[in-house]
Every structure is written in structure tokens, then in C-alpha cells.
Amino acid sequence: MSSTTAKHPDVSRRSERSRKAILQASMELVGEVGYPKLTIEAIAARAGVGKQTIYRWWPSKAAVLLDAFTEVVHDQDYDSGFPDTGDIEADLKTVLRATADEFSDTAFEAPYRALAVAAATDPKLADQFVTRLREPGLKVYTERLRSGQEAGQIDPELDLDLAVELLLGPFQQRWLSRSGPLTHEFTDRLVELVLRALAPRDGKP
């Protein structure tokens, strides 16, 4: 976002306030009206900016939302870093419990569901969703599992991308299809079961 690199501090601060207001408004609105009915006009009105301000920085409502989610997810999950206490089971349980809590927060859940549903119907949005949100989100898990491999807790031969799908697929499926509650009990048992698949195979080829 070139606006944040503006030379004048006042302009930069104002731009940053507008940028954050736009992202916040886009999250709120998509949760309220759904993706198909979300408009740049409504985002501008809610954020208290002109719609040209939005068009100057983003080409589409999808781009606004993807930035909004990237920022929220980034702030919450990754700035503090994925925990690495040396205990892979404890660390995965901590993160999945926190993720379950996050999904029980309507302010996050409603817009995220609206975006996931829109992506499920729109292949082009799905592609952006996967590249911008899903892949970076999965990467921190992959890295934690790799550190587990180095510590001898995870099978060194394992396909870590598939391992992360095994961990997150059942969670996301439960969430999106509402086929079961996202309790800590569920996430703990999921981590325990997945780690059985990921453990080193002693003496096996």
C-alpha cells in the first residue's frame, strides 16, 4: 500500500486512519449483508471516506476484504509467532484452541464465513482467497511441524502440507458445515489423533 509510505507524517497518519477504517468497515459489512451485496459505496459510507479513496488503493471489494482479513489474521496469529515450546502437542493444542475461540467470535466469524462462502461459489475469488489467506495461514503450521521434525517428534519423511490439511481440514469442515461444535475438547482430541499419524515410524521404512 503506497499510502503508508507517504512522505508527510500528517498525510501518512490520516491515510493510515482511513485505511484502517476502510478495512474495518469492509469486515463489518460483509458479515452483515454477505459478499454478493457488499459494495464499495457502502464501505466508503461506513468508513467515512469518499469512494474514490477506496478505488485509489484497491481495485475491487475482494481486494479490500482480502487485505482486511490478512491484517486481522496477521495481527492475531503471527506477529506473536507460532508457539514453539519444544512440545509439539502442547503448541498445536494452544493454537487450535485459540483458533476455535476466534471462530466463536461473531465479529470475526460472520465476515470470514461470508468470504469463505463467496469463495466457494466464485473460482476466481477462491484463487485469491487460497493464495492470500489460506497459504500464508498454513505456512506457519508447516514451519512448526518442520521444527518438530528437526526435534525428532515428527516423521522426517512426512509430506508436511498434507499433514497440515489433516489437522485443519476437519476443523474447517466442522466450522463451515456446522456439523459439530468447535470446542477445546474437539481440538485437543483432533491434535492427539493427528499426531499419531505424524509420529516417526520406529524402524519402519
Place this chain on the structure above:
Amino acid sequence: MSSTTAKHPDVSRRSERSRKAILQASMELVGEVGYPKLTIEAIAARAGVGKQTIYRWWPSKAAVLLDAFTEVVHDQDYDSGFPDTGDIEADLKTVLRATADEFSDTAFEAPYRALAVAAATDPKLADQFVTRLREPGLKVYTERLRSGQEAGQIDPELDLDLAVELLLGPFQQRWLSRSGPLTHEFTDRLVELVLRALAPRDGKP
């Protein structure tokens, strides 16, 4: 469906033809226009019946669609029975490969996606979707895993419902979010990885 128990063979045959035409039309249309825009009127027109015929048998478009999917899924997957050759890995691979093929068939995929997306936005429909389609669909897997437990191939202490979520969650997640291809290579590797989690734990408590 009381219509199928009508006394007169001619009436019964006609009713059955209408019923099948209605179910078929509902599947085609939901794939074409999506669930929100699907109407009983359009289903009736496509099936060549009066809309009162539909309302006599079903209370809503959701009920029509759930019957349509229940029948298709039932015909394709369960009448022949879940394979039980005694080799749990081979049987799960066979079924997941067939499921992947089914999901690459637009005539099935488009309506199923439309229904899954609608269920993701509508908690009441989600509830019916889970009860009518998902739970019976998962039950055949649970039963096959139970037979694997009896054969000593699956941990006898295992929570089989969670085990089935572990197997199907990554598949459904890939499908719905288009985050990866549903190839036989993927389903085979998924089965192999899941079975590592499900195997008996020799000598472990």
C-alpha cells in the same frame, strides 16, 4: 413419500415418474441458478408438473433437494454397499477414489456445491443437510472402520466418528475451498496418512 404407496399401479407409476422428474429437475436447476434463486415454480416447469404436485409431496425447496441428493447418493454409494474385502486400506482407497470421481462430475458437483454453500449460510438448512445427508453418509464409513476394529486393523479404543472426520474433512475442505485437486494420488495419500493415526497402538495404553 405417501405417493409411492398409492394403490392403483397406473397412478403409482405416474406418480413415481413425476417424483423422479421433480428430483432430477431440482438438482439440475440448483446447479444452474444456485440455491437462493431456486423456486418451486421453476422446478415444476422443468419437471413438467403442476407446482401443486410438488407442494403436495414436499413442504419446501430444501425438502425437495434433500430428497434428491439422498436418492442420488444412496443409489450410487450405498446400495452396492461399502466394500469390505478385508483390506481396510484398499477399501477406503476405492471409495475415496470413487468419491473424487463423483465430485469431478459437474452434474453432481454443481448442485452439491450449491447446497453446501446454502447450508453454510443458513443454519436451519445446515441442520437438515447434516441430519439427512452428512450423517448417513458418514455412517457407512464408521461401520467399515468398526469392521476394521473387529479385524484388528484399527485401534479398538478409537473414536470412530472423529476418525471419519479425519478422513473426510481434508477431502471436503479441498473440494469446497478449491485449495487443491481431488486426484487419486491425493485420496490415496490421505488414506495412508489417516490409517497411521487409526492403527492399533502396540503395547501402548
